[in-house]
Amino acid sequence: xxxxxxxxxxxxxxxxxxxxxxxxxxxxxxxxxxxxxxxxxxxxxxxxxxxxxxxxxxxxxxxxxxxxxxxxxxxxxxxxxxxxxxxxxxxxxxxxxxxxxxxxxxxxxxxxxxxxxxxxxxxxxxxxxxxxxxxxxxxxxxxxxx
Numbered sequence: 001x002x003x004x005x006x007x008x009x010x011x012x013x014x015x016x017x018x019x020x021x022x023x024x025x026x027x028x029x030x031x032x033x034x035x036x037x038x039x040x041x042x043x044x045x046x047x048x049x050x051x052x053x054x055x056x057x058x059x060x061x062x063x064x065x066x067x068x069x070x071x072x073x074x075x076x077x078x079x080x081x082x083x084x085x086x087x088x089x090x091x092x093x094x095x096x097x098x099x100x101x102x103x104x105x106x107x108x109x110x111x112x113x114x115x116x117x118x119x120x121x122x123x124x125x126x127x128x129x130x131x132x133x134x135x136x137x138x139x140x141x142x143x144x145x146x
Contacts, residue, residue, distance in 0.1 A: 003045055004088045008078075012056040013043030013094040013134065016068060018101050021119055021146045024064065026112040028128065034083045037113075040128035043092070056095045064115070065107035068097035071145075074138055079130045094134060096145060120146045 003009030016024040025039045044059035046052065053070060060068045074094040081088050106115050118124055120142055127135075135142060 004090050005086060009088075009090045010046045011043050011090050011092050012046055012052055012059060013041065013092050013131070014056050014060055014068075014097045015041050015094065015142070015145075016060060016064060016097045016099045016104075017071075017145050018117070019098050019145075022101070022117040023120065023145075024099065024101075024104060024115060025118055025124055026063070026106070026115045027124070029111050029113040031110050035128050038126050038128040039124040040131050043094075046093075052093055052095075056097065060097055060099065061107070063107050063112065064099065065105035066099050066103035068099045071096040071098050072141070074134070074141055077134070077137065079133060081129055090130070092130065092134065094138075096141070 046055040076093045079090045
């Protein structure tokens with residue numbers, strides 16, 4: 001059984017920033033399950049027995065090789081998309097995470113083609129549809145960090 005397809009997947013997306021208006025993005029490689037070539041901020045599935053906070057900080061460490069500090073949790077929301085003509089359903093519980101840019105590395109080069117920093121006024125394209133949805137719906141939260 002596959003999360004997000006056979007049952008609702010639970011994910012903790014994260015929006016790493018340097019506290020000065022710059023946000024960390026990665027370009028999804030051909031090895032990602034979907035939206036290859038799209039720019040995303042990061043996230044992963046919550047593992048059994050793990051708190052949301054443990055999940056998001058583990059994922060930051062895995063993807064960007066650094067520790068982070070939770071700044072804020074956004075409201076939980078469903079992300080409904082179609083992939084390969086199948087409906088996918090994820091419950092996203094996103095977090096803003098403060099990281100030190102000097103500590104950031106590409107911790108998963110197989111799935112992260114490249115990483116880079118961007119300001120909200122100059123985002124890379126194309127954006128991952130899940131992130132685009134959250135950005136559009138919760139713009140007021142993002143404005144606090146620009």
